[in-house]
Every structure is written in structure tokens, then in C-alpha cells.
Amino acid sequence: MATIDVHHHIETHEHDDHGHEHHHGNFWTNYIFSEDHKVIAKQFLLTGMAWALIGGVLSVLFRLQLGFPEANLSWLKPILGGWLTADGKIDPDFYLALVTMHGTIMVFFVLTAGLSGTFSNFLIPLQIGARDMASGFMNMLSYWFFFLSSVIMFVSLFLSTGPAAGGWVIYPPLSALPQAIPGSGLGMTLWLVSMALFIVSSLLGSINYITTVINLRTVGMSFTKLPLTIWAFFLTAVIGILSFPVLFAAALLLIFDRSFGTSFYLSDIYINGVALPNQGGSPILFQHLFWFLGHPEVYIVLLPALGITSEIIATNSRKPIFGYKAMVGSMLGIAILSFVVWAHHMFVTGMNPFLGSVFTLLTLIIAVPSAVKIFNYVTTLWKGNIRFTPAMLFSIGLVSFFLTGGITGLFLGNSAVDIQLHDTYFVVAHFHLVMGSASFFGMMAGVYHWFPKMFGRMMDEKLGYLHFWLTFIGVYLVFFPMHYIGIAGFPRRYYSWTAFETFSGFADLNMLVSIAAILTLAAQFVFLFNFIYHIFRGKPAPANPWNATTLEWTTPRLPGHGNWPGEIPTVYRWPYDYSKPGSKEDFIPQHIPFSETPESNLPHENDQIKLDLGGAGVGGDKH
Amino acid sequence: MNEAVDFKIVEAPAKPISMNPKKFGMWLFIASVMMLFMSLTSAYIVRQAEGNWLYFELPTLFLISCGVIIASSVSMQLGFWAAKKDQFSKIKTYVAITTVLGFTFLVLQYLGWKDMVSNSVYLVGNPSGSFIYILTGLHGLHIVSAIVYLLIVLNSASKLKISSSNMTQMEMCTTYWHFLGLLWLYLFVFLTLLR
Ligand code: HEM
Ligand SMILES: [Cu+2]
Numbered sequence A: 001m002a003t004i005d006v007h008h009h010i011e012t013h014e015h016d017d018h019g020h021e022h023h024h025g026n027f028w029t030n031y032i033f034s035e036d037h038k039v040i041a042k043q044f045l046l047t048g049m050a051w052a053l054i055g056g057v058l059s060v061l062f063r064l065q066l067g068f069p070e071a072n073l074s075w076l077k078p079i080l081g082g083w084l085t086a087d088g089k090i091d092p093d094f095y096l097a098l099v100t101m102h103g104t105i106m107v108f109f110v111l112t113a114g115l116s117g118t119f120s121n122f123l124i125p126l127q128i129g130a131r132d133m134a135s136g137f138m139n140m141l142s143y144w145f146f147f148l149s150s151v152i153m154f155v156s157l158f159l160s161t162g163p164a165a166g167g168w169v170i171y172p173p174l175s176a177l178p179q180a181i182p183g184s185g186l187g188m189t190l191w192l193v194s195m196a197l198f199i200v201s202s203l204l205g206s207i208n209y210i211t212t213v214i215n216l217r218t219v220g221m222s223f224t225k226l227p228l229t230i231w232a233f234f235l236t237a238v239i240g241i242l243s244f245p246v247l248f249a250a251a252l253l254l255i256f257d258r259s260f261g262t263s264f265y266l267s268d269i270y271i272n273g274v275a276l277p278n279q280g281g282s283p284i285l286f287q288h289l290f291w292f293l294g295h296p297e298v299y300i301v302l303l304p305a306l307g308i309t310s311e312i313i314a315t316n317s318r319k320p321i322f323g324y325k326a327m328v329g330s331m332l333g334i335a336i337l338s339f340v341v342w343a344h345h346m347f348v349t350g351m352n353p354f355l356g357s358v359f360t361l362l363t364l365i366i367a368v369p370s371a372v373k374i375f376n377y378v379t380t381l382w383k384g385n386i387r388f389t390p391a392m393l394f395s396i397g398l399v400s401f402f403l404t405g406g407i408t409g410l411f412l413g414n415s416a417v418d419i420q421l422h423d424t425y426f427v428v429a430h431f432h433l434v435m436g437s438a439s440f441f442g443m444m445a446g447v448y449h450w451f452p453k454m455f456g457r458m459m460d461e462k463l464g465y466l467h468f469w470l471t472f473i474g475v476y477l478v479f480f481p482m483h484y485i486g487i488a489g490f491p492r493r494y495y496s497w498t499a500f501e502t503f504s505g506f507a508d509l510n511m512l513v514s515i516a517a518i519l520t521l522a523a524q525f526v527f528l529f530n531f532i533y534h535i536f537r538g539k540p541a542p543a544n545p546w547n548a549t550t551l552e553w554t555t556p557r558l559p560g561h562g563n564w565p566g567e568i569p570t571v572y573r574w575p576y577d578y579s580k581p582g583s584k585e586d587f588i589p590q591h592i593p594f595s596e597t598p599e600s601n602l603p604h605e606n607d608q609i610k611l612d613l614g615g616a617g618v619g620g621d622k623h
Numbered sequence B: 001m002n003e004a005v006d007f008k009i010v011e012a013p014a015k016p017i018s019m020n021p022k023k024f025g026m027w028l029f030i031a032s033v034m035m036l037f038m039s040l041t042s043a044y045i046v047r048q049a050e051g052n053w054l055y056f057e058l059p060t061l062f063l064i065s066c067g068v069i070i071a072s073s074v075s076m077q078l079g080f081w082a083a084k085k086d087q088f089s090k091i092k093t094y095v096a097i098t099t100v101l102g103f104t105f106l107v108l109q110y111l112g113w114k115d116m117v118s119n120s121v122y123l124v125g126n127p128s129g130s131f132i133y134i135l136t137g138l139h140g141l142h143i144v145s146a147i148v149y150l151l152i153v154l155n156s157a158s159k160l161k162i163s164s165s166n167m168t169q170m171e172m173c174t175t176y177w178h179f180l181g182l183l184w185l186y187l188f189v190f191l192t193l194l195r
Helices: A006-013 A027-032 A037-067 A074-083 A092-128 A136-156 A186-215 A228-259 A283-317 A324-337 A353-381 A390-412 A415-421 A425-455 A461-487 A501-537 A603-616 B003-010 B021-049 B061-084 B088-118 B127-158 B168-193
Strands: none
Touching: A037 A092, A037 A136, A037 A425, A037 A501, A092 A136, A092 A186, A092 A228, A092 A283, A092 A425, A136 A186, A186 A228, A186 B021, A228 A283, A228 A324, A228 B021, A228 B127, A283 A324, A283 A353, A283 A390, A283 A425, A283 B021, A324 A353, A353 A390, A353 A415, A390 A415, A390 A425, A390 A461, A415 A461, A425 A461, A425 A501, A461 A501, B021 B127, B021 B168, B061 B088, B061 B168, B088 B127, B088 B168, B127 B168
């Protein structure tokens, strides 16, 4: 079978005449209450970006306090109003609220809803070859629950008592007693209501993602031919379904403690010398429940970013991803292990030291699949024909952060070492690198890479490079010094250290961090301009701008409702046929049958054709 | 080289196995509800292990509600089989019986609460009592949602929209109902054993 007629397979794609029926709704059904996964993805993206901006501004506000404790901030009066003290400082209660809201917004609204919501919605149907999600209606509902939850969280920022202020982990008793701090009043109530809605939104989304991936794949798209993005989104959704109900349970009991007088988390508490009636509760119980979600949640945030990175690194190295099965296996390992390490956040709650060493062991084991992934990224890059697109740079940035941040996890995972490091800036440095920055970079990489498919136009590469380098350097300048500050013992969530002589030596380091944070935030406006301007003015994108193999690039430039005007393509091969020896092009898309690529087929692929030939009983000369 | 044509025809990738997305989604929903109750019962265990725990008898009414919920599952299953055999009037009867039993269950739970109150076990107080109110209340809320679902099914049944060729709704409702029944049995056994 030396030569094979290439033209035959085309006919399978040319059945345009009985194409999908077209929807011509009005403005409301097309753009607002749309059930189309691509529109919903964009809604998630834009809402997520708005939240990222708000979260970023909040962080700069509290960094001003930390970096310049003596400065007079009265020029911020128009924005902050009553939250400035008479001598122009940020009110200490409001400082706590800022930290809390920054954490909540970034973890849940930006990196969970913004990341999964955008890319799971956008890519799952396009990459598995489906017309839409399993239930468009549930998908729409998922966005609107998120929107409602966003509105409530946003409103809480403007309360006279301020938003929630007990940290993003909302530990009781602080969060349970309105008398404790102003933020535990109405702000905390709104936080809980908002998060309850958020959980509903997340569950609706996850149920849809899993159902779609399992049941709506196109012909030939077996699990071993799934792009790693889809594997990542799929496992993320599984983790979400199993862990968010637990947060719901934790929040439910907290709501009862706050509003109905129960004592799940409260016991023996005196406020201003007066004993509260609550007896028999356990605040540690809350931590167990919270971190049973909380740790899987960090992987909910990270896995989609890792999936996106796998795709982009393979595409732009023009090489098959190294160790596809190992990548899937390590994601599975991470997903399972993420449920059995939660107590590493609680080493200093007085837990049994033996239990502590069990959790140390389990925690260190989770570093193994993480290391496998890093190794595979690097080996994929190794000797590749690397194209440094902005998306590629952001993906490589992710790998870098994942590595630097992951290494500090090993220190924190030791129950003994953690006694010194717990709740210091070392922890802040750890999770901002490994989770915050890595996932944020994954999200940015995704936006740069799939912008042409989302909006049919190209973004500007030069601005992308500028954005990357400013952000990359900025992130390291912000978070690297924090390791030293943390090892020196600086506790996190402290309003000011100027009262402690020991810490005054770090004043300039804190100032450097704050300046870098401001510059990094400023750099995001380069991106915003690039993004918004090129939605309208970018040059039209070619059908497959990155010469990628996955199915989304076989759709028209601006796919309509139903994604493919004709039949959905059939899948014949895995998504990583880049630079296959013998092939004319350096990529072979997933929908090209082996029978059309005899020059590059491997023996077992040829066998498959032959075998099928025999099996089907079709006659003909087989040499 | 005419064989090319043959190659094309025979290289037929398999269609992935798939099931009805709605039914599948129902199972996922059930998984998340299960996680909710698993986490609450684990919290119960953790909290109990810390001591300062009030001991009291579970209301005997809860045992009766176990019987009612089992009976309701039986009638639901009979309704399901009736639907498979296209016995339209029987579907309605059985689903209606299930609905009534569901209401009975809720009333029994409510009376159980009253029993606990007369026993001086309140929602507010030692967590050992609060947990029971939360667990039964949350389960009751799910039963309410399932009763709403039963009424929807009843409505479809009276419009003859349920038949052996159109089983999805009936099947999902049956699954959900059985699950909530099992969930109650689990909670009952759990609460009985971990006093
Ligand atoms: C190499 C594997 C990792 C290990 C061994 C590890 C270990 C730890 C430990 C022991 C802590 C608790 C520190 C303390 O509070 O004293 C911690 C905190 C944290 N880790 Fe990791 N980690 C790893 C990877 C990750 C990844 C991949 C993410 C996110 C994607 C992540 C996100 C976080 C977050 C958000 C916190 C802090 C939560 C808070 O207290 O606010 N970690 N890590
Ligand atoms: Cu963790």
C-alpha cells in the first residue's frame, strides 16, 4: 500500500446541505440568556476578568499599607472614604476585609469560575466534537447563579460595616460572632449567601462538563484520544462534584451557628468578660470540613491551567506531548491524593503528632505526580522547534512557577518544619507561586491561544511579549522576597509590624514587594488594551493559526450555533501528531485518517488499516 | 491503486459508548448529595470523638418512617414496572401512592422532631441534638424536592406521556426516590449505631 488516494475522506465532510438548523434569536437570547456554550464561556471570561481587576486593586491597597506604613493616603479619600483613618491610614478592620476579599475573589471568582467556566465551556464541546453541552439550559443557569453570587459579593464591598474580614478560610469563632469584628456582621452573611450560590453554579457546571465529556464525544474520540485539556477539565469537574458539597456542609453549619444559635463550632467563649451561651462546639471541626474542600479546591484551580499548558506546549514545540499516559496518570493521582492531604493545613491545631506524620507522608507523595508533570513539560520542550508565541511564554512561565512554588510545598508539608513556617509569609509565597501565579498564567496562556477561535481575530504579539515579561518578572519580584520575610517569622494577615523592632530590617524588602505589585498590576492594562482593542480591530484570524491538531480548528472562523456547519468530523488519531517522521506537514489533525498518511504511519497504525480490511471481509489485493 | 477506497471504508473508528446525558447527570447529582451527607456524618463522628456529647434516645417515630420510606420505594418500583408494561392507569396509581407515602414520611419526621422537643432536645443546644435536626431537616428538604418531581411525573403520566418507549423521566424519578430512601436508611442506621 505505497500510495493512497487522499481525496476520499473529503466527501465525509461535505454534507453541508443537511447542516444544523440555524438559530436566529434576538439580542437577549443570543448574548444575554444564551444557551450556547461559546457565549457562556465568554460571559464567564469577561466576568472573571472584571473580578481579577477588582481583586488586583484590593491587593495593591493592602500592599500600600504593608510597603509604606507611614505614608499618608488621604489622596485615596474619594475611593475609600470612611475606610481611611484621620491621619490618612487604612483602617485596620478594613485591611483585614481587603485581604479576605482579595483571597475569596481570586480563588473562587477568578481562578475557579473564570478559569474552568471559560475554558471548560469553550473547549469541551469544540475539542470532543459535540454541538454543545449536554444541557444548554443548565449551563446558562450555571452562569447566572455565578452572576448572582458575584453581585452579592460585590454589594458586600460597600456595606458600612465592611465585607467579610475573617480571611478567605473564614475560620470560626471569628467569622461566627458578629461581635468579634465588624466584618463578621452583615458582610459575613452576604459572603455565605454568595458562596452558597457559587457552589450551586459550580455543581451545575461540573455535572454538565462530566456528562458532556463522557456521553457526547464524536465518533472515534476514545478516552485515549482525548486532548489533555479535556482530561484536565474532566478531572477538575469530578473533584468539584466531590468537594464543593463539603464546603456547603461547612457553610451550612456556620450559618446555623451565626443565625440560629446552634453551637457546632462554638464553645466556652468570652467576649468583653461576658460568657456566650454556646457550649460543646469545636472550631477545629470547621477547619476539617473547610480544608477537605480547600485542598482539592487548589487543584480545581490548578488542573485546568495544567491542561491548557499541555496543549500549548505540545503545539508550540511542534512535538508530541512527552508521556501522554503519564500525564493522564499523574492528573488522576493528583485528583485522588488531593482528598487525603487536607490536614497539612492544620498541623498546628494540636493534632496528634502521629496523625501529623501520616499527613506529612501523604502530602509528600502528592509531590511525585506533580514532579512527573513538570518533567514531561520539560522533555516536551527538549529539542522541539519552539515557537515563542505569547501563549507559549505564559505556559513556560506556568511551569516555572509550578516548580518554584512546588518546592516550598515540600518544606511546608513537613509537620515539624511547618511549626515555624505556618501562617507566615512563606506560606503566602508558596501558594501565590504554585497556585495563584501558575493558574493565572495558565489562564492568560489560554486566552492568547484561543482568542482567534473565540473572537475570530488575532491579538498583537508584541504587546503580548511586553505583557508576559512585565508580569513574569513582576511576579517573581513580588513573591520571591516573601520567602525570606516568612522564614524570618513575619505572620501573614498582620496590619502592621512597625511596632516590632525585629522586623524593621525588612521594611525595604516590603517596599520593593509593594512597588513590584503595583507595576505588575499596571502591566495587566497592556493586556486589557490588547484584548479589547483586538476583539474589534484585530486582523482576521486564519482557520488554524497555530497549525494545531485538535478539532476546534476544523470549525469555521466564527463557529455558529452547533459549531460545525456540516457533519461533525470523525476522529482517527490522538491529538499530538506533531512533526511525525515522514509526514509532509509538521502536524496531522485528529480528523485525518491513517489511510491518507501512508508516508508517516507507524507499523501498528498500518496494521490497523490492514486488520480492519481483513476483518471487514472486503476483498482486494493485499500484496 | 484502487485499494485505497477499501482502506477508507474499513477504517471505521468506533462510536464511543454513551448513555442518556440526563440520566447520567442525575447520577452525578446524586453523587454530590451523597458527599454532602457523608461530610455531615463525618463531622458528626469527629465532633462526637471530642467528648461533651449529650446522649438521648432517637424518637421511635424514625423507625416507623423507615418502614414508610421502604413502602414508598416499593410502590415507586411497581409504578416503574407498570410504565415498562404500558399499564397507564397503574402508573398513575402507584406514583400517587408514592407521593402520599412521601408526605406521610415528612409528617412522621416532623412528629419525630416534636418528640425530641418534648424530650428537651432542641436545635439550639448540645451539637448531638443539633446534628440530628440538621441531618433530618436537610434530608427532608430533598424529600420535598423529590415530591415535587413526583408531582411532575404524575402530571406527565396523566397526559399519557410516560410509556415503555418514553421512560427517561420515570426512570430518573425512580432513581432519585430510591436514593433518598436509601439515604434515610443510612442516616437512621448511622444515628442508631453512633449514639
Ligand atoms: C508539591 C506539592 C505541595 C505540597 C507538598 C504543598 C504543601 C502545602 C502545605 C503543607 C501547606 C500549609 C502551610 C501552612 O499553612 O502552614 C500549603 C498551603 C497552601 N498550598 Fe500547597 N503544597 C503543594 C502544592 C500546592 C499546589 C499545587 C497548590 C495550588 C494549586 C497549593 C496551594 C496552596 C494554598 C492555597 C495554600 C495556603 C492556603 C492558606 O492557608 O490560605 N499547594 N501547601
Ligand atoms: Cu493543601
